[in-house]
Amino acid sequence: MPAASNNTPGNTANDASPRSVAQDFATVFALLKPQMTRLDAFLREQMTGFEPEIRPMAEYCIDTSGKRIRPALVFLGGWTGDAEDAPQELIRAAAVVELVHLATLVHDDIMDGAELRRNRRTAAREYGAEAAVLLGDALLAHAVHIAAQFPTTEVCAEVSNAxxxxxxxxxxxxxxxxTLEITLEDYQRIIDLKTAELFRVSCYLGGRLAGHPLPYCLAAAEFGRRLGVAYQIYDDLADFFGDEKRIGKTLGTDLASGKITLPLIELFKRLSSDADRAALTDEILKRAAPRPDLRIQQMNTLGVFEAVSDAIHAELRAAEAVLAPHATLPPAPLLLRLRGVLHDQVMTLKKDS
Structure with missing residues (x-):
C-alpha cells in the first residue's frame, strides 16, 4: 500500500494489516448508513416509473446491487460532516450513477456470457440476452430522466457525457x-473510459452538489478517476486469481472471451519461448481452448501478480497525491480511507493465489 501522508487525518493505510484496513473501510461505510438507507428507499420509489410488465426485471437488477461504491463516492465526495442531514440532491445523484452502473453490468454480463452476478443469476440468464439488452437501455434511460430533473443542467450534462x-x-x-491488437496504452484508455469515468463523475457531482469549492471538486474528480483505474485493474487481476464464491460473480471470462487485460499483457511480455507465446496467442484468438490453470501458474511463476499489484498501488498513490492540497476539507480524509478496500482485496487475492 502507498505510504501515507503524516498530516492526513484518518489515513491508516500506511502500516495497517488487511484486517485493520477492512475495519477502517467498514467504519467509513457505517458513517454512510443513513444515506445508503435513503438511497435504497429512493431507488425503490423509482421502480414505479417503470412499466408494470418490466418492473420485476428492474427490481431484480436493484436487488443484485453490490457494494455500491459509486454512490458511496457521491456521498463521500460531498461529505460535510453529517450523513443524517445530507441534501436530497446527493441521494438523487447517487441513484443516477448507480442506475447507469447497473445498466452497464447488465450489458457486460451479456458480452461476457457470465452466469453469476452477486451470487445470483445474471439478468441475461434470468430473462434472456435479448430482453436484458433492452433492460439495460431502460435503466440508462431512467438514470438520465432523474438527472434531467435537477434545476441545473450540469448534472444531466455530466452524467450523459460520462x-x-x-x-x-x-x-x-x-x-x-x-485480437492481439491492443497495447498497454490501449488498455489504459479502455479502463479509463469504461470504469474510471463513473468513479470520476461520482466524486465530482458529490462535491458540486454539496457546495464545495471548485478546485476541490476537480481534485476529487481526479481522485475518483485514479481510484477507478485501480479498481478495474484489481477486477482484471481477480478474474484470474479470485475466488468465485467469495467475489460473487463468474470469473475466468477474460481469457475465454479473448479480452486482453493487464495480467495477460504482462504474462505475454514475460513468456520467454516462442512456443509459449504462440500457445497463448491461440487461446486469445480462440484457435485453442483456454487453459486458465496453466496461465495462472505461469503468472505466479513469472511475477505477473506482483507487477499488476504494483500498478494498482501506483494509481492509489497518485490518487492520494491529488487530494493532498485539500486534506483539511471534510471529505478528503474519508475518500483517502476508502482506498483501503482495494488494499484489502488485493491482499486477499494474494492469499488465495
Whole structure:
C-alpha cells in the first residue's frame, strides 16, 4: 500500500494489516448508513416509473446491487460532516450513477456470457440476452430522466457525457476482443473510459452538489478517476486469481472471451519461448481452448501478480497525491480511507493465489 501522508487525518493505510484496513473501510461505510438507507428507499420509489410488465426485471437488477461504491463516492465526495442531514440532491445523484452502473453490468454480463452476478443469476440468464439488452437501455434511460430533473443542467450534462464515455470504452474493448491488437496504452484508455469515468463523475457531482469549492471538486474528480483505474485493474487481476464464491460473480471470462487485460499483457511480455507465446496467442484468438490453470501458474511463476499489484498501488498513490492540497476539507480524509478496500482485496487475492 502507498505510504501515507503524516498530516492526513484518518489515513491508516500506511502500516495497517488487511484486517485493520477492512475495519477502517467498514467504519467509513457505517458513517454512510443513513444515506445508503435513503438511497435504497429512493431507488425503490423509482421502480414505479417503470412499466408494470418490466418492473420485476428492474427490481431484480436493484436487488443484485453490490457494494455500491459509486454512490458511496457521491456521498463521500460531498461529505460535510453529517450523513443524517445530507441534501436530497446527493441521494438523487447517487441513484443516477448507480442506475447507469447497473445498466452497464447488465450489458457486460451479456458480452461476457457470465452466469453469476452477486451470487445470483445474471439478468441475461434470468430473462434472456435479448430482453436484458433492452433492460439495460431502460435503466440508462431512467438514470438520465432523474438527472434531467435537477434545476441545473450540469448534472444531466455530466452524467450523459460520462455514460457516452463508458459506452465508448466498452465498444473499443469489444472491437478488440479476440485480437492481439491492443497495447498497454490501449488498455489504459479502455479502463479509463469504461470504469474510471463513473468513479470520476461520482466524486465530482458529490462535491458540486454539496457546495464545495471548485478546485476541490476537480481534485476529487481526479481522485475518483485514479481510484477507478485501480479498481478495474484489481477486477482484471481477480478474474484470474479470485475466488468465485467469495467475489460473487463468474470469473475466468477474460481469457475465454479473448479480452486482453493487464495480467495477460504482462504474462505475454514475460513468456520467454516462442512456443509459449504462440500457445497463448491461440487461446486469445480462440484457435485453442483456454487453459486458465496453466496461465495462472505461469503468472505466479513469472511475477505477473506482483507487477499488476504494483500498478494498482501506483494509481492509489497518485490518487492520494491529488487530494493532498485539500486534506483539511471534510471529505478528503474519508475518500483517502476508502482506498483501503482495494488494499484489502488485493491482499486477499494474494492469499488465495
Amino acid at each position: 455514460t457516452r464515455r463508458v459506452c465508448a470504452g466498452e465498444i473499443i474493448q469489444t472491437m478488440r476482443r479476440g
